[in-house]
Amino acid sequence: MAVSVMKKAGRNKRSRRTAGILLTLPALIVMAATVLYPILWSLKISVFESKGMMTSGSFVGLENYINVLQSSQFQSALWNTLGFVSVTIIVELIIGFAVALVLNRSLPGTKFFRVLFTLPLMIAPVVSGLQWRWLFADQYGVINSVLSMIGIDGPLWMGSVWGARTAVLIANVWLATPFVILILLAAMSSLSEDLYEAARLDGANAVQIFTNITLPLLKPAILMILVVRLSDAFRVFDIVYILTQGGPGGSTEVLSTYIYKSTFTGLNFGQGSAASFLVMIMIMIISFGLFRLLRPKEDR
Amino acid sequence: MKKAGNHVKNFWRKFGLTMAVSALAVGLISGCSGASSNGNNESASSNAGGNEEKTITIGVETGGPYTEFYKNLAPEFTEQTGISVQFLDVPHDNMHERFITEAASGTGAIDIFQTDQPWISEFAEMGFLEPLNDRLTDEDIAQFVPAALEAVSYNDQIFGLPYLVHTPVLYYRTDLFEKAGLTEPPATWDEFREYAKQLTDEAGGVYGTIVEGKQSGEPVTHLMDRFLQAGGGVLDGDKVVVDSPANVEAFKFMLGIQHEDKSSPAGAVGYDNADVHNMFMQGKAAMVINWPYMYTLANDPGQSKVAGQFAVAPQPAGAEHASAVWSWGFGISSSSKNKDAAMEFLEWATSTDMMEKFGKHFINPVVKTAAVEALNSDAELSDADKQAIATMSEAVEYGKNVTTTPVFPAIQNRLALSLSKIMTQQSTPEEELKAAQKDIESIVSQ
Numbered sequence: 119m120a121v122s123v124m125k126k127a128g129r130n131k132r133s134r135r136t137a138g139i140l141l142t143l144p145a146l147i148v149m150a151a152t153v154l155y156p157i158l159w160s161l162k163i164s165v166f167e168s169k170g171m172m173t174s175g176s177f178v179g180l181e182n183y184i185n186v187l188q189s190s191q192f193q194s195a196l197w198n199t200l201g202f203v204s205v206t207i208i209v210e211l212i213i214g215f216a217v218a219l220v221l222n223r224s225l226p227g228t229k230f231f232r233v234l235f236t237l238p239l240m241i242a243p244v245v246s247g248l249q250w251r252w253l254f255a256d257q258y259g260v261i262n263s264v265l266s267m268i269g270i271d272g273p274l275w276m277g278s279v280w281g282a283r284t285a286v287l288i289a290n291v292w293l294a295t296p297f298v299i300l301i302l303l304a305a306m307s308s309l310s311e312d313l314y315e316a317a318r319l320d321g322a323n324a325v326q327i328f329t330n331i332t333l334p335l336l337k338p339a340i341l342m343i344l345v346v347r348l349s350d351a352f353r354v355f356d357i358v359y360i361l362t363q364g365g366p367g368g369s370t371e372v373l374s375t376y377i378y379k380s381t382f383t384g385l386n387f388g389q390g391s392a393a394s395f396l397v398m399i400m401i402m403i404i405s406f407g408l409f410r411l412l413r414p415k416e417d418r
Numbered sequence: 419m420k421k422a423g424n425h426v427k428n429f430w431r432k433f434g435l436t437m438a439v440s441a442l443a444v445g446l447i448s449g450c451s452g453a454s455s456n457g458n459n460e461s462a463s464s465n466a467g468g469n470e471e472k473t474i475t476i477g478v479e480t481g482g483p484y485t486e487f488y489k490n491l492a493p494e495f496t497e498q499t500g501i502s503v504q505f506l507d508v509p510h511d512n513m514h515e516r517f518i519t520e521a522a523s524g525t526g527a528i529d530i531f532q533t534d535q536p537w538i539s540e541f542a543e544m545g546f547l548e549p550l551n552d553r554l555t556d557e558d559i560a561q562f563v564p565a566a567l568e569a570v571s572y573n574d575q576i577f578g579l580p581y582l583v584h585t586p587v588l589y590y591r592t593d594l595f596e597k598a599g600l601t602e603p604p605a606t607w608d609e610f611r612e613y614a615k616q617l618t619d620e621a622g623g624v625y626g627t628i629v630e631g632k633q634s635g636e637p638v639t640h641l642m643d644r645f646l647q648a649g650g651g652v653l654d655g656d657k658v659v660v661d662s663p664a665n666v667e668a669f670k671f672m673l674g675i676q677h678e679d680k681s682s683p684a685g686a687v688g689y690d691n692a693d694v695h696n697m698f699m700q701g702k703a704a705m706v707i708n709w710p711y712m713y714t715l716a717n718d719p720g721q722s723k724v725a726g727q728f729a730v731a732p733q734p735a736g737a738e739h740a741s742a743v744w745s746w747g748f749g750i751s752s753s754s755k756n757k758d759a760a761m762e763f764l765e766w767a768t769s770t771d772m773m774e775k776f777g778k779h780f781i782n783p784v785v786k787t788a789a790v791e792a793l794n795s796d797a798e799l800s801d802a803d804k805q806a807i808a809t810m811s812e813a814v815e816y817g818k819n820v821t822t823t824p825v826f827p828a829i830q831n832r833l834a835l836s837l838s839k840i841m842t843q844q845s846t847p848e849e850e851l852k853a854a855q856k857d858i859e860s861i862v863s864q
Contacts, residue, residue, distance in 0.1 A: 191835075256685030257697060276632070276688025277842060359511070365633025366687060367839035382515040384828035384861070385540070 160391040168388035182392035195376035203351040214298030222306045239296045247360030250289040279369040282362045289357050305339035341412040349401045472759045473502045476530040480507040495766050501759045521546035529754040533578045535744035542572035543824035548750040549575040566785040569745035578749030579768040585741045585817045590705045593727045603731035610734040614681035617704035626681035627705045629672050631841030632690045638833045644668040647736035661855035669847035687841040710782045710810045730806050732813045743817030783811040828861045
């Protein structure tokens with residue numbers, strides 16, 4: 119009896135798995151053709167000497183990788199990217215949490231604000247980059263003219279190192295935080311009220327409830343945000359390219375703009391591909407670390 | 419706590435399901451769109467085969483004024499030749515990348531590239547552009563002003579036909595000059611710097627001039643002018659001569675205007691020509707060095723506050739009277755399957771008749787000698803406009819082609835970094851030009 123039940127369960131499981139594979143097969147094939155093939159192709163380019171953009175050069179092994187790692191422009195792009203990624207994600211999470219906590223309550227007007235906050239998600243980054251470029255303009259920009267109304271002499275957003283970095287950060291946070299808010303809201307709304315009731319009965323205060331119930335329960339959502347946003351932030355391109363093109367003096371050059379310029383402007387496809395792989399490896403290591411760090415305890 | 423665990427698992431299950439479904443949906447959508455675009459292609463090609471009706475595709479800059487000009491007049495070409503024209507718009511920032519990937523893939527989907535000066539040599543070197551010498555008679559060649567075809571030549575072969583060969587000129591506000599008691603535009607660097615200081619009225623929101631410093635390609639074209647005017651440059655034959663006293667001098671001149679005299683707005687270190695034309699048309703700059711395209715824009719009262727209150731002059735001279743010339747034109751992709759039809763378009767686009775319309779429409783220098791003469795005697799053009807065209811054309815005569823190397827785009831990219839570093843005072847001209855020299859040497863030796 120017990121054996122047959124187990125067998126049946128096993129068969130069920132197997133047929134379900136086959137169905138699953140069959141169902142996702144078309145998608146997998148498309149993915150292989152559009153993702154895997156180009157990746158392998160650029161892997162090949164990255165170990166060949168690049169002559170113009172052709173791969174007719176000779177095999178050079180890891181030379182492109184070494185050249186990239188030694189180039190001062192790559193190094194500064196790497197530090198800029200790491201700085202940008204960590205700051206933007208922290209800011210996005212803080213603002214995202216604050217807004218989501220407010221919107222999660224059924225206060226008047228929250229519905230309207232929920233829609234309002236998702237709007238940036240629907241705007242192409244290039245378009246919003248252009249908007250921000252106008253807003254940050256020093257002579258005719260809205261931001262500095264508003265600042266001057268309250269007696270603040272606005273910085274030269276595009277003409278100073280930290281002005282440009284802050285401008286990129288603000289524009290990016292504006293674009294990306296809605297995603298964080300949406301995920302957090304979705305996760306919050308599915309939290310069971312019972313837990314909160316029980317906690318309140320046990321005399322827990324708001325801070326205790328947040329740190330002991332809300333935060334742990336939102337862990338998977340936060341993990342997902344981190345994984346998605348980290349790899350997104352690592353690949354940030356549009357905003358930087360439109361707002362600053364990496365300037366002034368390379369102070370906002372990030373890995374993507376560096377790769378773009380060395381590949382498509384400098385036509386050094388070998389080094390460009392090598393740099394892309396280095397970035398990919400970095401993102402993989404970080405994502406893997408995150409998964410380990412934030413995995414639910416019972417799975418560990 | 420058990421409940422919390424379940425909750426977490428539920429979340430992951432739901433999340434996984436959503437992802438799977440959306441992956442499938444994306445797969446289906448892309449599958450469908452792939453199929454439909456294939457269908458379109460087929461029907462287009464069968465049409466072309468059946469009716470002997472040719473279509474050529476031209477890759478052009480999105481929204482560029484010159485693009486719009488040709489788009490508007492293309493129906494005339496179709497009427498004359500029976501060849502239909504399709505325009506493929508690409509934003510200026512992506513043109514180089516888009517065209518290069520297109521050319522390298524060799525599909526011939528684009529027959530004609532709108533060619534921007536910096537990458538003509540590069541494209542020619544890589545064999546992406548069709549050499550036109552065999553398709554042009556000596557008579558054809560003689561019709562162009564000399565600088566025009568030189569700009570689109572590489573290793574003595576012509577790789578396109580230009581519709582515009584230009585160099586930036588000095589735009590100055592005649593009303594402000596009069597108020598300041600200045601009668602003539604500045605002819606030298608010293609005068610330029612002096613006038614800029616004099617014309618700056620920060621309280622009134624007017625700056626003497628604007629020194630572009632953005633880390634971007636366009637400001638580098640102006641930097642090249644400054645180098646040439648100081649007697650410097652980037653390449654001497656195959657030798658990299660970036661780290662030279664003359665180039666240091668050029669930067670000191672720019673730094674002096676920007677940071678000592680402050681006759682250029684502080685934010686200019688982050689400006690390119692778009693900011694310059696906004697500022698000038700808003701009446702916030704007394705003298706700017708910009709491209710001929712701005713002339714008609716700034717004279718249009720609908721978008722400019724300074725219409726009719728400015729004139730153009732050649733750029734002031736430093737140690738030398740010089741500037742770099744740049745062309746815009748059309749080149750035939752070597753993988754095009756309609757080269758003859760494409761050549762017909764090139765000839766039409768740069769015909770004397772079209773160049774006359776072009777010069778009249780934009781008040782720009784023109785590349786055909788006969789068109790220059792026709793414009794000179796055109797009754798509809800005002801004397802001021804004729805004067806402007808003459809000034810712009812004369813400026814081109816002092817021009818040098820600085821993009822003779824196929825690696826110019828990479829050099830331009832490196833110089834953009836130098837320009838920005840120096841103008842934002844993150845580095846000194848001496849120090850930064852040394853670094854640039856080293857990097858550009860390695861770019862050239864690649």
